[in-house]
Amino acid sequence: MTPPASGSSSPAPDSEKDPHAEVIERIRNFNLRPREIRDHLDRFVIQQNEAKKVLSVAICDHYNHVRRCLEDPTLTERDYAKQNILLLGPTGVGKTYLMRCIARMIGVPFVRADATKFSETGYVGGDVEDLVRDLVKAADGDVDLAQYGIVYIDEIDKIAQSSGPAGSGGGRDVSGRGVQINLLKLMEETDVSLTSQNDIASQMQAMMEMQRGGKPRKKTINTRHILFIVSGAFDKLSDRIKKRLQSASIGFAANHGDADKPDSDYLRHAQSRDIIDYGMEPEFVGRLPVRVACQSLEPKDLEKILLTSEGSILQQYRADFAGYKIDFDITPEAVTEVASRxxxxxxxxxxxMTVLEQTFRNFKFELPSTGIRSFKIEANTVAEPEKTLRALLExxxxNQRDVLRAEVQTFADRFHQAHGFTLNFQEDAISALIEQSLETDKxxxxxxxxxxxxFHHGLTLLSRDGTTPSFDIxxxxxRDPEKALSKWVVERFRDNETDAPAAS
Incomplete structure (x- = not known):
């Protein structure tokens, strides 16, 4: 790193530091170790030990190379096989979450997209170069920071060629092959224009900046140091691999232990030939030298996610209820039931989330309007949430009547603040409102x-003579506010006539 020039101004105070510059400085001094990244991921993602190990090594290799290039720019000109990554595995096992946690740990911009949203040039759909432009947006327009970001493309298996061999499960026609070809140059190295031909707004903004004579912005971004991760379920690929392994294992040499494993677990035995036969371009597969399969999750894994993961969806529900000052306990048996379902x-x-939403949905609707501040989720609650909620409300x-009584006063306070009139709700009025609330479920x-x-319009007429704006309800x-107002107006008019001096 180049030392500051002699006589340069003193460093800016911490409050004025550019956060983007700090991230770039961390990249220049990247010193994370694979185990440190693995340990960080363990806090958020349950299982996937092999994936964590492979990703940690690949991330360190990539950003160590970036650091060396920043220290010695001549290294940039040398050939280097970028550690782009292919993640295989079923949905919901943590593929996206793994990469998001890594990007957050390093501090680099992160962009996620589904491969199905893109199409070959000339077809309807997004341009793959939009991925890189989105990375610049994620970096708040800082191109220098965006060039070290991470692009994650999910559902990559959906753009496999349908012309692949029978049983490959390829998903699309020639446009799928076109998307793969267009991704090749991005994944290796190319300059991407920051202004899309289809983005009229960006083109107009660039023209306006040129006319204003401001500092010219960069027109392109190089993808040399952008890390690309692609993933997919590759559902039918596991069947192909399973057949290959079974045909290669004969008699006592067969691994009978694999018979009880989910089909998706066979993805860890995937070879380049398997993925190419599935319908992916050989050149595209070659740009993904790091390959790892994520394992399917068992009920015990889902239990751990609920109880130990820092990003547990259960904590999200606790935060939702905490917004209403409500807390809940969940028994171990209930956690097991949720995980099983x-x-x-x-x-x-x-x-x-599907199971918890079904369990908590009506609790979240009903309890904030009650005086209940805590409840318990048991196994039978997960099975029959309505029954448990009904018993809790009964x-x-x-206590609910006390809550409704307080709400009457809350309305009176709001009315006074909005219109300046004091409404004194009498006991019979409060009782009437409570009964109507319970009967109508309002x-x-x-x-x-x-x-x-x-109501405030009629009260304004009644208060024009300077009378204290306070009214008994x-x-x-x-039951009939309009009738009551008319009666008050008539009485006030009659009182005024009585008080008027007689004509001489």
């Missing part, structure tokens, strides 16, 4: 706003 969903860790029915707020939405007023 989530495993049956067949969507990996995503199944946890046991707190008496909140006190909705009932009061429905009945008193134009009885049950009769709650």
């Amino acid at each position: 989530a495993h049956r969903e067949g969507t990996g860790a995503r199944g946890l 046991s707190n029915a008496e 909140t006190i707020r909705a009932l009061c706003e429905e009945r008193f939405h134009n 009885t049950a009769d007023v709650v």
Whole structure:
């Protein structure tokens, strides 16, 4: 790193430091070790030990090479096989989360996209170069930072050629092959224009900046140091690999232990030939030298995700309820039930949210409007959430009246703040509102706003003579506010006539 010039100004205070410059400086001094990255990933992602190991090594190799190139620019001109990565495995096992955690740890921009959104030039769809432009956007327009970012492309198996061998499960026609070819130059090294031909807004902004005579912006970004990771489920590929391994294993040499494993676990035996036969271009596969398969998740793994992962969806639900000052306990038996049901969903860790949403949905709807501040989730709650919720509400029915009573006063306070009038709700009025709320399943707020939405106009007429703007609200007023206003106006008019001096 070049030392500062003699006589240069003192460093800016911490509050004025450019966060992007700090990230680039960290890349210049990259010193993470593979085990350190693995340990960081262990905090967020359960299982996938082999994937963590492979990714940690590949990330360190890549950014160590970037660091050396920054120290000695002449290294840039030498051939270097970039550590682009292919992740194989079923949905919901943590492929995207692994890469997002790594990017967050290093601090580099991260972009994720599905391969199916892109198409070959000339077809309807996105341009693969948009990935790199999105990386610049993720870096807040800082091209210098974006050139060290990570691009993650999911569902890459969906652009396999349909013209592949029978049983390959290839997903698309010639446009899929075109997307693969277009990705080749990005994954190795090329200059990408920062302005898309289809992005009229960006072109107009660039022209305006040129007319203003400001500092010219970079027009391109080089992909030399951008790391590309692609992933896919490759569903039917595991069947092909399974058959290949079984045909190669005869008699006692066969590995009978593999018979009980999910088909997706055979992906760890994938060879380049298998992926090419699936419908991927040989050149494309060759640009992905680092290859690792993620294993499917078992119920016990899903339990660990709920209980130990720092990014657990269970913590998200706790935060949601905490917003209403509500807490909950979940028993070990309930966690086991959630994990078991989530495993049956067949969507990996995503199944946890499906099950938890079904369990918590009505609790989240009902409890914020009650006085209940804690509840317990047991195994039978996961099986029959409505039954548990109904029992919980019934046991707190008496307390609910106190909550509704407080809401009446809350409405009165809001009305006073908005219109300047004091509404003194009498006991019979409060009781009437509470009964109507329970009968109609409407909140006190909705009932009061429905009945008193134009009430302030009539009160304004009544207060023009300087009378204190305070009014008693009885049950009769709650039942028919308009009739009560008319009655008050008539009474006030009659009182004014009585008080007027007699004509001489």
